[in-house]
Amino acid sequence: MPPISCKVHINVDLGEGYGNYHPFPDDELLPLIDFANIACGFHAGDPLIMSRTVKACKVHNIRMGAHPGLPDLQGFGRRRIDIGAEELEAGCRAVYRAIPPGVAVFGLAGTFHEQVAKEMGLKFFAEAYGDVKWSKDGLLVIDRVKKAWTTEDTKKHILSQLEKSSVTAVTGEEVELPFEGREVTLCCHSDSPGAVDIVTAARGIVDGFNEKHGYT
Numbered sequence: 001m002p003p004i005s006c007k008v009h010i011n012v013d014l015g016e017g018y019g020n021y022h023p024f025p026d027d028e029l030l031p032l033i034d035f036a037n038i039a040c041g042f043h044a045g046d047p048l049i050m051s052r053t054v055k056a057c058k059v060h061n062i063r064m065g066a067h068p069g070l071p072d073l074q075g076f077g078r079r080r081i082d083i084g085a086e087e088l089e090a091g092c093r094a095v096y097r098a099i100p101p102g103v104a105v106f107g108l109a110g111t112f113h114e115q116v117a118k119e120m121g122l123k124f125f126a127e128a129y130g131d132v133k134w135s136k137d138g139l140l141v142i143d144r145v146k147k148a149w150t151t152e153d154t155k156k157h158i159l160s161q162l163e164k165s166s167v168t169a170v171t172g173e174e175v176e177l178p179f180e181g182r183e184v185t186l187c188c189h190s191d192s193p194g195a196v197d198i199v200t201a202a203r204g205i206v207d208g209f210n211e212k213h214g215y216t
Contacts, residue, residue: 001165001176007215008128008162008206009185011035011106012199013067015053016044016076016190024190026053030060032199035185037106043069043077065103068095076191078144096120106185108140110178126179128161130154130188130202131195136169138177148193154201158186162209 014026015038030036036057039045045053045067057064068091069077099105099122107113109126117124131149133141149157160167165179186206188199210216 002180003163003209003213004128004161004165004179004184005181006183007210009034009125010130010188010199010202010206011037011127011185012188012195013037013039013190014057015039015049015067017049018044018046018073022049025196026056026190028196029190029199030056030062032196032203033062033188035106036062036064037067037187038064040066040068042071043073043075065106066095066098078142092116096122104183106187108138109182110138124182125185126177126182127187128158128177128179128184130158130186131192131198132187132189133157133170134167134175136171136173136175138175141170146189146192149198151197151201154198155205158202158205159209162186162205 010033012029012033012035014029014036016024036053038050038053038057040050041047054064070081070083072079072081096105096116097120102123104123104125105113105117106125106127107117114124114126129140131154135141157167161177165177167175167177169175186202188202189195192198
């Protein structure tokens, strides 16, 4: 597969605390990223944390978007929740209709997520991932408790997605990723162990990739 054919950005989930709990290194991550996905109270976040995160992003000239999730503060949105199709559709449509014109939606390419975004006239960025592994079906493998990444594994994982539009699945297969013809952003997570090291490595790789291919 060919390399990604556009400038790649970095987006990170921020504001994922609650009340007096601020467990993740948002302040250290801000200088390293292009986009912030700000938790808006479903899986994490509260009004004060949202407000403070927005102000911090403005200081660093970071472009911002909302990060909704499953209504599961205790489980951080990572537990299986039995939600009916009608309720899920209603929630998704409410979120999508609240998106201002010109603001992009980030997600997995080639999914209903992308299809509905296009139907509603929303710009869509396909996501590559710096700290999440893939299944052989091209879906994400979400760990209930995240495991640490080595810097070497992080670099290899990211470079494969950027330079080859493919990734090695957890079961060993090489998976082609449908990035062709799409804008792409690399997603990392503030709650990953060693998040600052991961995003620092990602920043170097992304900047090198963009420079190598003449994407400015």
